[in-house]
Amino acid sequence: MVPAMSSSGPQHYVIRVRGRLAPRWAPWFDGMALVPQDDGTTVIDGPVADQSALHGLLRTISDLGLPLVSVAATDEPTPS
Amino acid sequence: MVGPLLEGKYRAPARRPGTVTRPRLLETLGGTLRTALTVVSAPAGFGKSTLLAEWLAAVPARTAAVAFVSLDEGDDDPARFWTYALTAVHAAADVGAGALELLDAAPSSVESALVALLNDVGGMPRDLVLVLDDLHLVTAPGVHDGIAFLLEHRPPQLHLVLATRVDPPLPLSRRRARGELLEVRAADLRFTEQEAAAYLNGPMGLALSAHDVAALDGRAEGWIAALQLAALSMRGRDDVGAFIAGFAGDDRHVVDYLADEVLARQPDDVRDFLLATSVLERLTGPLCDAVTGRDGGRATLVALERANLFLVPLDDRRQWYRYHHLFADVLRAHLADERADDVPELHRRASDWFAERGDIPAAVDHALAGGHVERAADLMERAMPTMRRERREAELMRWVRAVPDGVVAVRPVLALAFVGALTQVSQFDTVAQRLADVERSLRPDGGAWPTEVPEGLVVVDDEGYRSVPAGVAVYRAALALRRGDLDGAAGHAREGLALTPDGDDLTRAAAGALGGLASWARGDLVGAEAAYVEAVAGLHRAGFVADVLGCCIALGDIRRTLGRPGDAERLYRWALELSDPAAPLRGTADMHVALAGALLERDDLAAAAEHLDTARGLGEHRGLPQNPYRSRVAQARLLEARGDLDAALALLDEAERVHDGDYSPEVAPVPAVRARLRIKRGELHEAESWARARHLSPDDEPTYLREYEHVTLARLLLARRDDAATRLLERLRAAAEEGGRDGSALEILVLTALAAQARGDVPAALDALRRAVALAEATGAVRVIVDEGPPIAGLLRALPKHDPAHAYARRLLAAGPSSPAGALVDPLSDRELDVLRLLGSELDGPDIARELSVSLNTMRTHTKAIYAKLGVTSRRAAVRRAHELGVFPRRR
Numbered sequence: 001m002v003p004a005m006s007s008s009g010p011q012h013y014v015i016r017v018r019g020r021l022a023p024r025w026a027p028w029f030d031g032m033a034l035v036p037q038d039d040g041t042t043v044i045d046g047p048v049a050d051q052s053a054l055h056g057l058l059r060t061i062s063d064l065g066l067p068l069v070s071v072a073a074t075d076e077p078t079p080s
Numbered sequence: 081m082v083g084p085l086l087e088g089k090y091r092a093p094a095r096r097p098g099t100v101t102r103p104r105l106l107e108t109l110g111g112t113l114r115t116a117l118t119v120v121s122a123p124a125g126f127g128k129s130t131l132l133a134e135w136l137a138a139v140p141a142r143t144a145a146v147a148f149v150s151l152d153e154g155d156d157d158p159a160r161f162w163t164y165a166l167t168a169v170h171a172a173a174d175v176g177a178g179a180l181e182l183l184d185a186a187p188s189s190v191e192s193a194l195v196a197l198l199n200d201v202g203g204m205p206r207d208l209v210l211v212l213d214d215l216h217l218v219t220a221p222g223v224h225d226g227i228a229f230l231l232e233h234r235p236p237q238l239h240l241v242l243a244t245r246v247d248p249p250l251p252l253s254r255r256r257a258r259g260e261l262l263e264v265r266a267a268d269l270r271f272t273e274q275e276a277a278a279y280l281n282g283p284m285g286l287a288l289s290a291h292d293v294a295a296l297d298g299r300a301e302g303w304i305a306a307l308q309l310a311a312l313s314m315r316g317r318d319d320v321g322a323f324i325a326g327f328a329g330d331d332r333h334v335v336d337y338l339a340d341e342v343l344a345r346q347p348d349d350v351r352d353f354l355l356a357t358s359v360l361e362r363l364t365g366p367l368c369d370a371v372t373g374r375d376g377g378r379a380t381l382v383a384l385e386r387a388n389l390f391l392v393p394l395d396d397r398r399q400w401y402r403y404h405h406l407f408a409d410v411l412r413a414h415l416a417d418e419r420a421d422d423v424p425e426l427h428r429r430a431s432d433w434f435a436e437r438g439d440i441p442a443a444v445d446h447a448l449a450g451g452h453v454e455r456a457a458d459l460m461e462r463a464m465p466t467m468r469r470e471r472r473e474a475e476l477m478r479w480v481r482a483v484p485d486g487v488v489a490v491r492p493v494l495a496l497a498f499v500g501a502l503t504q505v506s507q508f509d510t511v512a513q514r515l516a517d518v519e520r521s522l523r524p525d526g527g528a529w530p531t532e533v534p535e536g537l538v539v540v541d542d543e544g545y546r547s548v549p550a551g552v553a554v555y556r557a558a559l560a561l562r563r564g565d566l567d568g569a570a571g572h573a574r575e576g577l578a579l580t581p582d583g584d585d586l587t588r589a590a591a592g593a594l595g596g597l598a599s600w601a602r603g604d605l606v607g608a609e610a611a612y613v614e615a616v617a618g619l620h621r622a623g624f625v626a627d628v629l630g631c632c633i634a635l636g637d638i639r640r641t642l643g644r645p646g647d648a649e650r651l652y653r654w655a656l657e658l659s660d661p662a663a664p665l666r667g668t669a670d671m672h673v674a675l676a677g678a679l680l681e682r683d684d685l686a687a688a689a690e691h692l693d694t695a696r697g698l699g700e701h702r703g704l705p706q707n708p709y710r711s712r713v714a715q716a717r718l719l720e721a722r723g724d725l726d727a728a729l730a731l732l733d734e735a736e737r738v739h740d741g742d743y744s745p746e747v748a749p750v751p752a753v754r755a756r757l758r759i760k761r762g763e764l765h766e767a768e769s770w771a772r773a774r775h776l777s778p779d780d781e782p783t784y785l786r787e788y789e790h791v792t793l794a795r796l797l798l799a800r801r802d803d804a805a806t807r808l809l810e811r812l813r814a815a816a817e818e819g820g821r822d823g824s825a826l827e828i829l830v831l832t833a834l835a836a837q838a839r840g841d842v843p844a845a846l847d848a849l850r851r852a853v854a855l856a857e858a859t860g861a862v863r864v865i866v867d868e869g870p871p872i873a874g875l876l877r878a879l880p881k882h883d884p885a886h887a888y889a890r891r892l893l894a895a896g897p898s899s900p901a902g903a904l905v906d907p908l909s910d911r912e913l914d915v916l917r918l919l920g921s922e923l924d925g926p927d928i929a930r931e932l933s934v935s936l937n938t939m940r941t942h943t944k945a946i947y948a949k950l951g952v953t954s955r956r957a958a959v960r961r962a963h964e965l966g967v968f969p970r971r972r
Contacts, residue, residue, distance in 0.1 A: 019334065019336075020331050020333060022332070022333075022340075024417035025336075025413050027416050028413065063409065064124075064333070064335065065303065
């Protein structure tokens with residue numbers, strides 16, 4: 001279940017893409033954390049200002065040719 | 081204008097060497113010429129553009145012309161986008177010149193430009209393929225609306241091909257279901273193992289085993305960009321097998337892994353070049369030299385292209401290139417990682433280079449990207465007047481958003497220019513606050529506007545600074561006008577005129593036009609006339625001829641209402657002289673239409689018809705927004721004057737459909753014009769419904785804005801023989817005379833005369849007519865009187881010889897419908913009409929009396945009165961005369 005987007009303030013998102021992504025790509029994702037996972041995916045984790053910013057992130061992912069696995073809004077940062 | 085067009089943007093790309101022929105996909109694309117829409121949709125690096133280039137090269141020129149547009153983010157603006165698209169179409173197929181001109185003249189009316197294009201394409205002997213590449217970079221709704229419009233109204237010759245990373249916002253599933261959509265998607269575009277082998281062992285010059293190819297293709301999942309990077313990494317390697325094993329066994333992002341490999345294998349100077357120039361969206365030799373601080377940029381680019389290092393040429397002459405999107409991203413990531421401190425300086429150099437060449441938008445982009453906000457603001461402030469004149473609205477809006485509030489706050493000239501940009505796109509919500517901020521920064525205590533720039537404020541455009549006080553007033557006038565606060569608008573506009581410094585013709589003109597519009601809508605036509613004269617003079621001096629023509633429509637209308645049609649006519653002729661006949665400006669058609677109206681009033685129907693023909697021949701794109709409806713109303717007036725009331729009515733219906741008032745006050749609404757024609761046709765019922773719908777009453781307070789409607793109501797009352805007409809006309813005349821509107825007063829006096837005649841008050845009728853004729857004579861007006869037909873002709877004839885109005889009355893009679901007499905001064909009563917009808921029959925006197933159930937004596941009295949009014953002495957003469965006058969009654 002995806003929590004409803006709050007009307008103001010950033011929402012925390014966890015985006016998973018296939019492939020391991022070097023940390024130097026972090027600036028592309030507006031300072032979100034890039035956390036490589038054991039299963040060959042990378043979790044992009046952090047606050048997203050609003051829906052436009054979220055779509056911008058998804059577009060960056062597409063532009064880099066990264067296959068998108070999942071997008072989820074969470075209440076809190078995922079424990080690393 | 082939308083700024084300089086990059087030639088490379090609208091050339092179909094040449095087939096690139098080093099690509100693999102893909103027969104299966106070419107065959108699919110062959111269906112493009114049999115379908116309306118082809119969508120090539122896949123993420124970056126799937127070879128979309130390459131495939132299209134290969135297919136387009138194979139389309140025979142006699143079958144189809146190919147227009148190709150390579151889009152980028154800067155094209156996210158409908159006017160700019162369609163300018164590129166139409167330029168491409170024009171270059172490819174030599175059609176759409178009119179559409180381009182239309183768009184250039186009115187960047188906001190995309191749809192009419194597209195209609196012009198579709199008409200042209202519909203007449204083409206061969207097909208037209210319009211390819212929009214990288215469409216995902218454009219998100220403006222106006223662009224997608226236009227594409228949908230093209231698809232909806234396409235002639236069979238037109239085929240659209242959209243290449244994009246994101247499915248376009250069109251109802252694709254509906255088209256898919258109907259089989260009207262050809263799709264090539266990622267799954268189709270992926271390299272099969274055979275294609276991968278052909279590519280790697282062909283153009284890339286490797287000699288890989290089937291096993292190696294399968295391993296690579298599997299790891300890359302057929303993604304061509306990845307295979308290309310892999311091939312580049314393997315070139316010149318001895319240990320290809322080990323590389324493939326390493327690659328296949330690694331779970332890093334393919335691009336990351338391979339680009340690292342490619343970059344690591346470049347000599348240091350090439351690597352430095354690639355990283356430094358990755359800040360550029362487009363590359364050319366001298367620009368690269370400026371950014372890297374070295375020579376030989378052009379040679380390096382040629383060498384990179386030859387080495388297939390993801391460099392895409394943008395033109396045939398190898399002047400401009402761009403990096404492949406994916407590769408550019410990798411380069412930028414490395415640059416940010418390794419040389420983060422250099423990035424601002426690289427952008428500054430690029431910004432300088434573009435600024436020196438006058439490409440201010442690119443210079444601004446780089447200044448902003450490098451974090452040089454002050455520099456960007458300086459550039460913007462200087463470029464603002466040009467940018468606004470060229471209506472580069474999308475860029476202006478980006479600028480407004482990009483500069484932080486703190487920077488704008490200390491730059492009054494820039495802040496005011498931003499206000500101008502916002503009003504240009506009708507975003508008024510922050511305008512009042514911004515204007516207050518500008519004023520407070522310059523005169524916090526409300527004192528005089530300072531001539532010297534106060535300490536702490538930044539001004540780079542000194543001339544612009546002198547105009548800030550007037551500018552603030554002008555934008556406040558615009559804001560007030562928008563809110564409907566006419567008094568406020570007129571006041572601010574006056575203040576703006578007073579504050580405008582010498583030589584700032586544009587601000588003076590803006591203040592004049594806004595003040596003129598406000599005064600006009602308030603009914604102060606004398607004030608409006610003076611303000612529009614200022615606007616026209618200012619625009620003329622500033623060289624904005626097209627805008628001069630726009631203001632002349634309003635000024636001419638006002639002068640005619642003021643009873644100065646001669647001045648209006650001279651104005652139209654002067655305005656027409658401004659425009660070069662070889663390249664008529666937009667607004668020329670409007671001037672011809674206006675002139676036709678003035679000529680029509682003088683009863684020069686032939687000349688009026690000629691000007692209407694000229695206006696039509698100029699084409700719609702030479703007309704301002706009001707022209708479609710105004711030209712039809714004028715044409716209807718001409719037809720009416722010639723007696724073709726049916727055709728006139730049909731044209732008025734059309735006029736209403738195409739009506740666009742363009743913010744002018746609605747002083748002669750088309751429905752009221754039509755109601756007048758209905759009255760003339762005797763269709764009072766229709767006119768009555770109109771009057772009811774408009775809530776018109778003879779007791780309304782007469783105001784200028786409803787004057788035309790009220791005069792129309794008076795005509796309706798008159799036709800119904802309703803006494804209320806007299807009262808209403810009396811008040812309308814007083815209001816018109818009070819406002820100096822001699823043109824209105826003339827018409828009202830004519831109707832007053834008719835109303836007096838209808839109630840049998842011949843002296844009052846002649847008195848009103850005398851005054852009307854005097855006004856008409858002073859201005860050369862003819863139709864306003866003559867159009868009333870026989871009733872007014874009878875009155876005119878009744879003016880005694882010694883009357884001062886007599887001579888002009890004779891002229892009017894000569895111009896009128898050439899009936900031998902005209903109508904009766906003293907009209908026949910209903911009973912007399914009954915008798916007259918029977919006088920035309922076979923019945924004798926007693927029979928007629930019986931038929932009408934009156935005594936023979938009464939019947940004789942009526943007959944005598946009829947003879948007297950008709951000026952005859954016999955029954956036969958009475959009947960003949962009644963027929964001549966058109967008063968012979970029909971059977972009721």
